[in-house]
Amino acid sequence: MSRFVKKAAAMIVLLAVLASTAGCTSGKGNTNSGNNENRTSSEGKTGNLMEGVTARAVEVVKEASEYSPELNDFAIRLFKTCREIKKDDENMLISPLSVLFALAMTANGADAETLAQMEKTLGITAAELNEFAYAYRKLLAERGSEVGKLELANSIWFTSDPRFKAEQSFLQLNSDYYNADIFAAPFDAATVKDINAWVNEKTDGMIPQILNSISDHAVMFLINALAFDAKWIEPYYDFQVYDDTFTTAAGEKKTLPYLHNTENVYIGDENADGFVKYYKGGRYAFAALLPKEGMSVDEYLAALDGAHLNEMLVNRTEWEVYTSVPKFETEYSVEMTEILKGMSMTDAFDPIAANFSKLGKSEAGNVSIDGVVHKTFIAVDENGTKAGAATMVMMADGADFIPDKPEPKEVYLTRPFIYMLIDCETNSPFFIGVMDCPED
Secondary structure (H helix, E strand, O other): OOOOOOOOOOOOOOOOOOOHOOOEEEEOOOOOOOOOHHHOOOOOOOOOOOOOOOOOOOOOOHHHHHHHHHHHHHHHHHHHHHHHOOOOHHHHHHHOOHHHHHHHHHHHOOHHHHHHHHHHHOOOOOHHHHHHHHHHHHHHHHHOHHOOOEEOOOEEEEEEOOOOOEHHHHHHHHHHHOOOOEEEEEHHHHHHHHHHHHOOOOOOOOOOOOOOOOOOEEEEEEEEEEEEEEEEEEOOOOHHHEEEEOOOOOOOOEEEEEEEEEEEEEEEEOOEEEEEEEEEEOOOEEEEEEOOOOOOOOHHHHHOOHHHHHHHHHOEEEEEEEEEEOOEOOOOHHHHHHHHOOOOOOHHHOOOOOOOOEEEOOOOOOOEEEEEEEEEEEEEEEOEEEEEEEEEEEEEEEOOOOOOOOOEEEOOOOOEEEEEEEEEEOEEEEEEEEOOOOOO
């Protein structure tokens, strides 16, 4: 994907990129004049175009939880497609929510068949994605920190090279619904540092770097960052932490520290047993599914879809479950271009067919997606869970590229298992992973 297109002659500097955005007033009545000071400084540094700008108020019809069936369907389709390309020695972990937010912002710049394919891949329309994003951010803000920390941040970075002109309406829309920070930058080594610093800050240091360098044909980066930190309602005591044996799919046995307890919420079906363990406040939870003996994780996933996952999470049952969970920490990264193409989103990556006319225009060629990078981290221990994710969409111009108490259940996660971090109000996973082989 490394074709260099010579930059065209300089066009008008982006003084009017946010002309109507500039008309929005802050709480103090200040306005963004759209001048060079708010774009880039004379030294070419990154400029925050949202300084002094207030996102416009919007109204949404549906609650975030009403989108759960569609979003769970996207989560499972994305997870299964990622699983197909996973390396044997990787413990896979993705954040469907982070990917959804980054692609949803991008979809606001798409049109015609490119938009139709993106909407098919994501499962709902761009307008519905905007409404969900706004409603979900509002839901998180209303919860406060007492239920654990789940924070989302969004940003858009576009080149200050005069060859590219971003559409003001696209930037304003992503400001309104996603509260996106918007930056104009020289797209040099300093910009790489700025982007990585932004991601590092918004993920509480769990994703310290997402970008190594910027290609000559890059024109925009759309980024979502997610940070989760919550303590168990019932933490594990020292006497509940002792070794057990984990057996990998290949039959290798590992002795690892395990967290042992009795939980009270069961999820499962005829092919898997699982449980839910809540974090303080009860709004978030850890959920695990262990396929029955003789069935691999991949065999179970092959028959799992979003509707069935939604049904299991909605209908979780009070039921005593004896559990054991390995203490683990893992990180994962994946480039999602081929994954998303395999989910019907092809035109967006095609330098000729892509239609992102609502996003912006470049004198150097048609604008298309040049790559989608996704990184995650999770740590589970006696006290709770920390997890972080970041998703970056890279845009380029001219690129190549129960009544009676039943008998207790037993769910001992001593072989490969599926796990999720779920929002208990929307009944949707914001992280989903497979633990194939915990590290020593």
